[in-house]
Amino acid sequence: MLPLEAELPPVEALDESAEYPQVQLDHLRMWFQVGGGLFRNPVAVKAVDDVSLALWKGETVAIVGESGSGKTTLGRAALRLLEPTDGRLLYAGMDITHAWQRDLMWLRRTAGIIPQDPYSSVNPTFPIYRILEEPLAVHRIGTHAERTERIYRALESVKLIPPELFQMKFPHQLSGGQRQRVAVARAMILGPEFIVADEPVSMLDASVRISILKLLRQLQEASGITFLYITHDLATARHFSHRVGIMYAGKLTELGPVGAVLGEPLHPYTQALIEAIPDPDPENRGRERPALPGEPPLLTTPPPGCRFHPRCPIAKAGLCDVEEPPLRELRPGHLVACHLAS
Amino acid sequence: MAILDVRDLRYYYRTRRGPVKAVDSVSFSIDAGKTLAVVGESGCGKTSTATAILRLLPRNVDTYEGQVLLDDHDIMAYSDEEFRKEVRWRRISIVFQGAMNALSPTIRCGLQLAEPLIVHQDVDKGEALAVAREGLRSVGLPEDVALRYPHELSGGMKQRVVIAMALVMKPKLVILDEPTSALDVMTQANIINLLKRLQREASLSYLFITHDLGLASELADDVAIMYAGRFIEVGPASRVYPSPRHPYTQRLIQSVPLLRSEVAPDFIPGAPPDLTKVPEGCPFHPRCPAAFNLCGWSVVDLQGFLEQRSRSTPGATHAGSTYEAKGAWKLVITPRKGMGPSAVVQELQALVARDAATTPVLTAVESIAERSGRAIVTLRTAERPGFTSDDSRRAACWLLTETGGSHAAA
Numbered sequence: 001m002l003p004l005e006a007e008l009p010p011v012e013a014l015d016e017s018a019e020y021p022q023v024q025l026d027h028l029r030m031w032f033q034v035g036g037g038l039f040r041n042p043v044a045v046k047a048v049d050d051v052s053l054a055l056w057k058g059e060t061v062a063i064v065g066e067s068g069s070g071k072t073t074l075g076r077a078a079l080r081l082l083e084p085t086d087g088r089l090l091y092a093g094m095d096i097t098h099a100w101q102r103d104l105m106w107l108r109r110t111a112g113i114i115p116q117d118p119y120s121s122v123n124p125t126f127p128i129y130r131i132l133e134e135p136l137a138v139h140r141i142g143t144h145a146e147r148t149e150r151i152y153r154a155l156e157s158v159k160l161i162p163p164e165l166f167q168m169k170f171p172h173q174l175s176g177g178q179r180q181r182v183a184v185a186r187a188m189i190l191g192p193e194f195i196v197a198d199e200p201v202s203m204l205d206a207s208v209r210i211s212i213l214k215l216l217r218q219l220q221e222a223s224g225i226t227f228l229y230i231t232h233d234l235a236t237a238r239h240f241s242h243r244v245g246i247m248y249a250g251k252l253t254e255l256g257p258v259g260a261v262l263g264e265p266l267h268p269y270t271q272a273l274i275e276a277i278p279d280p281d282p283e284n285r286g287r288e289r290p291a292l293p294g295e296p297p298l299l300t301t302p303p304p305g306c307r308f309h310p311r312c313p314i315a316k317a318g319l320c321d322v323e324e325p326p327l328r329e330l331r332p333g334h335l336v337a338c339h340l341a342s
Numbered sequence: 343m344a345i346l347d348v349r350d351l352r353y354y355y356r357t358r359r360g361p362v363k364a365v366d367s368v369s370f371s372i373d374a375g376k377t378l379a380v381v382g383e384s385g386c387g388k389t390s391t392a393t394a395i396l397r398l399l400p401r402n403v404d405t406y407e408g409q410v411l412l413d414d415h416d417i418m419a420y421s422d423e424e425f426r427k428e429v430r431w432r433r434i435s436i437v438f439q440g441a442m443n444a445l446s447p448t449i450r451c452g453l454q455l456a457e458p459l460i461v462h463q464d465v466d467k468g469e470a471l472a473v474a475r476e477g478l479r480s481v482g483l484p485e486d487v488a489l490r491y492p493h494e495l496s497g498g499m500k501q502r503v504v505i506a507m508a509l510v511m512k513p514k515l516v517i518l519d520e521p522t523s524a525l526d527v528m529t530q531a532n533i534i535n536l537l538k539r540l541q542r543e544a545s546l547s548y549l550f551i552t553h554d555l556g557l558a559s560e561l562a563d564d565v566a567i568m569y570a571g572r573f574i575e576v577g578p579a580s581r582v583y584p585s586p587r588h589p590y591t592q593r594l595i596q597s598v599p600l601l602r603s604e605v606a607p608d609f610i611p612g613a614p615p616d617l618t619k620v621p622e623g624c625p626f627h628p629r630c631p632a633a634f635n636l637c638g639w640s641v642v643d644l645q646g647f648l649e650q651r652s653r654s655t656p657g658a659t660h661a662g663s664t665y666e667a668k669g670a671w672k673l674v675i676t677p678r679k680g681m682g683p684s685a686v687v688q689e690l691q692a693l694v695a696r697d698a699a700t701t702p703v704l705t706a707v708e709s710i711a712e713r714s715g716r717a718i719v720t721l722r723t724a725e726r727p728g729f730t731s732d733d734s735r736r737a738a739c740w741l742l743t744e745t746g747g748s749h750a751a752a
Contacts (some may be wrong), residue, residue: 066526210609235599276531282579291531
């Protein structure tokens with residue numbers, strides 16, 4: 001069997017005429033104010049801090065990070081569900097950083113989200129038909145017959161066949177995998193160009209996971225959707241995305257083609273992350289897995305310099321704890337934010 | 343020497359839709375200082391296996407039977423009070439799934455740790471707290487964690503507290519029920535390293551329950567693959583991983599995306615069965631790419647098969663069969679005129695012997711009796727594929743029997 005990467009169309013060859021990336025994050029910051037009171041100043045949680053990322057039409061970029069690394073916030077900001085604190089967000093070259101929500105109805109039609117938890121993301125009192133009809137109703141699309149046609153086609157595209165049967169079921173009558181297919185169908189029903197898939201399979205069994213991710217790839221091949229795949233699972237990122245970005249404490253630490261980042265990780269955090277993940281192998285039994293001690297920093301008070309330096313095995317005093325490393329392109333298309341990488 | 347030996351454990355829940363066969367005739371053993379990893383998809387009965395062993399039963403128990411031998415004593419025979427005093431926590435403890443939420447938010451960690459000592463061993467509080475601090479040190483936490491409340495700790499630290507809690511009575515067997523499923527990969531690796539070290543130091547035995555084949559390989563000496571309430575393959579990890587025998591195990595391994603390999607993962611079509619309606623025969627047969635007719639045989643099909651066989655016995659004029667229980671069948675055969683029942687029995691015995699060699703359904707003739715001129719034959723059949731042994735490895739699949747193999751080839 002061909003390696004998966006080869007099956008996916010190469011990104012450069014996708015659309016020569018496209019001048020702008022589908023979605024572009026330009027030095028984006030997303031800070032939240034928490035706490036505060038009469039005698040206390042509120043503190044800023046720097047969930048996403050100075051992240052630049054461009055997604056080209058038809059590609060899947062995986063954002064991998066531990067919980068609390070800011071990856072979900074990044075996804076929500078990329079959809080303008082949050083208004084960035086600083087930086088710019090461009091959609092097909094158009095600056096929508098501070099656009100009003102009511103001027104963004106077109107964006108809501110062309111960009112969608114697949115949420116993490118298929119159990120809580122669909123209204124339990126709605127039948128599947130109504131769950132899928134709602135986006136159409138909100139955007140006042142189609143007559144009743146046209147909507148039904150669209151809903152049936154969407155259900156067929158996510159392999160909930162026959163659609164006549166599934167459209168009248170309620171979420172509790174479906175398995176976790178089937179519910180997630182409904183969530184995919186809902187994200188797809190308006191014919192989007194860009195979808196943020198926020199941990200779409202982390203609640204599902206291994207086999208169901210693969211079936212959903214394969215489905216997403218088929219949909220991408222059929223209609224050239226751009227995916228931002230947010231996950232904590234490097235292994236699925238490897239097999240189902242073109243490029244991968246590693247996030248740590250609100251920063252993008254490494255970004256590049258999947259094969260390069262996982263084959264030759266340049267950032268010590270990426271290296272440690274890869275080391276920590278076991279593939280099924282009985283040899284694992286006899287050895288201890290190299291794992292970094294400690295925990296990621298609090299996003300209210302990230303350490304100065306490189307945010308990873310307190311846990312970094314190769315950190316250099318006087319450099320890493322003082323100066324923040326910029327994201328540098330060390331190999332073609334392969335960027336890393338580390339002073340010591342070469 | 344097996345520290346835990348489970349034989350034919352059945353544990354069904356009662357529901358309005360009928361019994362949920364969460365654990366169905368499960369047998370396994372764990373040697374001292376070793377780990378058995380139980381791997382399966384969600385809802386296959388992994389956690390029920392753990393709660394059945396620890397006798398943490400809900401009210402709607404339908405069936406709870408079998409043998410659980412702990413150091414050669416059948417602990418199923420213990421009364422609930424004996425079990426609570428002698429077994430639970432003292433000799434078998436458990437680290438629960440989502441253990442971050444297993445701690446009481448209003449009690450300091452030290453006291454939570456010391457509680458079983460105070461309750462079970464009548465140790466005074468100061469002494470118990472000292473043991474608790476010792477326990478915290480052994481899992482790599484500073485002693486002052488004893489004075490902190492759970493919300494002051496990170497997920498990884500809470501998990502360490504929960505592990506310390508499971509070890510505080512110094513049990514020899516610890517059940518780990520998805521001990522790292524809510525943790526980040528780096529924390530997970532640290533916890534797994536800790537579990538390895540603790541096992542080495544105290545020669546603990548683990549029953550490690552997980553859905554993650556990669557993680558299972560970190561701890562497993564033996565691995566058991568569970569599907570629809572049954573163990574379908576059991577064997578040393580060193581053999582099951584590289585050459586799985588059961589088609590389900592093979593597909594399950596193929597469905598794992600590998601970080602270090604280009605080989606694309608593939609999914610298993612279909613979904614695991616509802617445990618109130620487990621398919622007859624091999625529970626995996628509706629999804630199995632290699633299934634053949636025998637795999638889906640039901641009791642009714644077997645009955646037909648037996649009747650046809652006994653009819654074809656020379657000398658028999660009348661045949662009927664009844665299903666007794668647990669794979670035992672009673673055949674009643676009236677001999678033809680001029681023939682004694684013993685002659686029929688001889689014929690039938692020869693036939694069954696021949697069938698047993700070619701048909702894995704028939705396993706043995708239990709007894710043959712003559713009664714008022716009729717032959718009454720009790721046969722033992724398998725309702726579902728039994729384990730075929732291959733050295734230390736067992737897999738429940740017809741294809742692995744001689745006849746099954748030829749079926750697959752044909």
